[in-house]
Every structure is written in structure tokens, then in C-alpha cells.
Amino acid sequence: MxxxxxxxxxxxxxxxxxxxxxxxxxxxxxxxxxxxxxxxxxxxxxxxxxxxxxxxxxxxxxxxxxxxxxxxxxxxxxxxxxxxxxxxxxxxxxxxxxxxxxxGPSSQIIKQMGDKIAARKEMQKAGVPVVPGTSEAVPSVEEALEVAGQIGYPIMLKATAGGGGIGMQVVRSDKELTKAFESNSKRALTFFGNGAMFMEKKIENARHIEIQVLADHHGNVVHLFERDCSIQRRNQKVIEEAPSTFISERTREEMGSAAVKAAKTLGYTNAGTIEFLVDQNENFYFLEMNTRIQVEHPITEEITGTDIVEAQFAIANNERLNIEQHELEIDGHAIEVRIYAEDPVSFFPSPGHISKLELPKGESVRNEIAVTSEYDVTPFYDPMIGKLIVKGNTRDDAIDLLKQALLEYKVEGIKTNISMLLNIVDSEPFKKGNTTTAFVEEHYLPSLTKN
CATH class of the missing domain: 3.40.50.20 (Rossmann fold)
Incomplete structure (x- = not known):
């Protein structure tokens, strides 16, 4: 115990x-x-x-x-x-x-899922769809160009190790691929000690949707439905919501079943997240598995009433899951935004002294915060200083709550992305649920030139 x-x-x-x-x-x-x-x-x-x-x-x-x-x-x-x-x-x-x-899970599973190519192979064994691409590391630029001719552009170039968008780049031509291959390989080697690269077909207008799973040591696995994490900048998430506005109930059930099957096939234990890319026709493809708690776990907790951290400890104590799949239901709609100490236009980090911090309050407002007033944000770590989570009965309710909470969120002394978040949640594409992975490039950045 x-x-x-x-x-x-x-x-x-x-x-x-x-x-x-x-x-x-x-x-x-x-x-x-x-x-x-x-x-x-x-x-x-x-x-x-x-x-x-x-x-x-x-x-x-x-x-x-x-x-x-x-x-x-x-x-x-x-x-x-x-x-x-x-x-x-x-x-x-x-x-x-x-x-x-x-x-967390066993060291063996962490290593399997940490290697993107090994993870693809494991998912294929479990019958989970994967994005068309290479099944082995691509050793050279020359071979990468040959593979590109077979898959067809656009292509997502990825490091086999690591995450957070490092070593990842979309390429749309031989010229871009030639330039990106070496630079991304070197960057991956620096950050992860492994410069191996692989390639996947770029799914255009995709949604980034992930399924949260919990698995105990007694063979019990449940999923806690999905989170839509499509709004990203530099391949890093900015806004997440649950449930997704895009997928149908049928697709929700299919993705949840696929995630549970994958976890059981792996012999997975503890909390984990299987991430998918979903195309315009709701075809879903395995992206990666995160063998840990996610930054965005609070929105899942809000719509299911499940404390995921408590569940992690219970599983580590060799306890059985205290809930079955048929008992889980989606209650309301939750949205999380990440508050970054960064310039809202260039996305460059903005370390410095926080002279004033005022957080929004309310029964449906949740703050996960890393700083206080009179706090010095240093350049040594990720620039995220907090997360703001709201829950409404409907998505429209949640958006209204989020807008008001962002207006009440005061950080002085450093730049933050709060103005960016307000811009996005108040935009018509966001209100209509048109949230693909290209949202920032297609809607947010162009809106800056209009103002």
C-alpha cells in the first residue's frame, strides 16, 4: 500500500x-x-x-x-x-x-510505445488502423525521397523517439524533404539521443482526437471517452475539449473499442492515452500512445466524474478498477486552454516577473496553476504557467463560461497567450466546431493581419 x-x-x-x-x-x-x-x-x-x-x-x-x-x-x-x-x-x-x-505502466511497454515505429507495429498487431507510412526508420535522404515518391506528398516527417513536436515537420516537395530530413534528425539526436526518422502520409484537414484509458493489473480496461486536441501551434496543443464536436456516436464507440483492444493486447496497466488522427470522413488512424497522465486530463475528469490521478494510485496499489464501461457516461461539455508565458503572435517564450495574477472564479471554473503573483517565470522550462478548465451543460455554455473566465484572467509583467485564446474561442469557426489541426494557420494567424 x-x-x-x-x-x-x-x-x-x-x-x-x-x-x-x-x-x-x-x-x-x-x-x-x-x-x-x-x-x-x-x-x-x-x-x-x-x-x-x-x-x-x-x-x-x-x-x-x-x-x-x-x-x-x-x-x-x-x-x-x-x-x-x-x-x-x-x-x-x-x-x-x-x-x-x-x-505508470511497465518499463517494457514504455519503451515499446516510446519508439514510434515499434508502436505502429504493435497497433497493427492489435488491428488498430495506422496512417500509411514507413514501418522502419528511413536511413538516408535518398531513401526518404524514394519513399516520398511512393506515398505522395504532403508527408509528415517524424523522429522515432520523443514528442512535443520536436523532430516533426510537414514537407510538400522533394526540396523541402531534403532540407528538413537532416535538420530534424540532428534535432532529434540532440533532444532524445536518437536521430532516426520515419515518414507518414499527412492527413489533411485532420482532427487530433485521443482516447483516455485506464487499465488495472487484473485484465480490466475501460476508456473514458475522447478529447479533441486539434487546435495546436507548432504541433503542441493549445485548446482541448471533451467530448468532440465532430465524431458520431458510432465513431466514438469504434475508437473507444479500438483503444481498449490495443491496451489489452499490449497488457497495458495504469492510465494511458491513445491518440488518433481523424479525417473528414471519420476514418481514424493511430498516431501515438502516451504512457502517462496527459496535460489535458482535467476535461475528461470533468465530463466523467473520475479522478484520474486517484485511479493511477489505486491501480499501482494493485486494486481493481471500481467502474465498468457500461457505467460510464458523458456529462456536459468541458474545455481546457493552456496559459503560456509567450508572445501571442510569434509564440516565443516570455519569461519575466509576474507583478500581478488574478484568477477567474466560479463553480464551473477550474484553475491548475504553476505560479503566483510576484513570481519569476524562468526560461529553463516549458512556458506553460497554468491551465483554465470550464464545464457547461452544453458546448455553447462552456464557450460562454470560457470567454468570461479569460476576460477575468489577469497576468501582468509578462506576455501571455490569453489574447490569442480569446480570439480563437470568440471566432465563428471555433463556435461552429470547425477545429482541425490547421486551425491556427488558417484562422488565427490570418485574423491578426485583419485587425
């Missing part, structure tokens, strides 16, 4: 995990870098330890230091949150060797 957990993360997700642990009477141990000493989550935890200098390789990725603190604090488990070590199979394996419960 888990009685004490170390949270190997920072910011809003660390605070989120701590809140669930308090409800479960689980003691929490926070780790923080020199740049995060004044972060809210540090004082929320029962114990806090300085882990190292600001840079991630010297702090949040320093596994030797993490295990040293884990032993000193005598924890039973480690929750990795998202990012950092959450999808590091070697770290999960090391936890097991140290006799510490890793809150």
Missing part, C-alpha cells in the same frame, strides 16, 4: 498530484530546482528537497539524485507526472530494481 510518494516533476502537475494525495492520505515529497524554490507546489508538499541547478539535466532528469532523495525520504512510490522522466523506460525499470513503485 502506497503511503508516501515522491513527485518527480514540477509546476502545476506536481500541485495537481499533491491535491489527490491529500485526499488519499498519502504523504508527498516534492523535488525542486534552484529556479523553482518559490513555486507553489514546493510548500504544498509534506516534504521538499532541493534537487539541483535550474537546467533539467542537472535537476529533474538527474535520476541519481532523485533516487538518493527517494531513499532518504523513505518513499514507497514515484509519480513522474508528464514530461521529464514520465516516458523513460530505463527510469521505470530502475524504480523497480530499487523496490520503488513507478506510477
Amino acid at each position: 502506497i503511503k508516501k510518494v515522491l513527485i518527480a516533476n514540477r509546476g502545476e502537475i506536481a500541485a495537481r498530484i499533491i491535491r489527490s494525495c491529500k485526499k488519499l492520505d498519502i504523504l508527498t515529497v516534492a523535488v525542486y530546482s534552484e529556479a523553482d524554490q518559490k513555486a507553489p507546489y514546493v510548500s504544498m508538499a509534506d516534504e521538499s528537497y532541493l534537487i539541483g541547478p535550474p537546467r533539467v539535466n542537472e535537476s529533474y532528469l538527474n535520476t541519481e539524485r532523485i533516487f538518493s532523495i527517494a531513499k532518504e525520504a523513505k518513499v514507497d512510490a514515484i509519480h513522474p507526472g508528464y514530461g521529464f522522466l514520465s516516458e523513460n523506460g530505463d527510469f521505470a525499470e530502475a524504480c523497480n530494481k530499487e523496490g520503488i513503485i513507478f506510477i
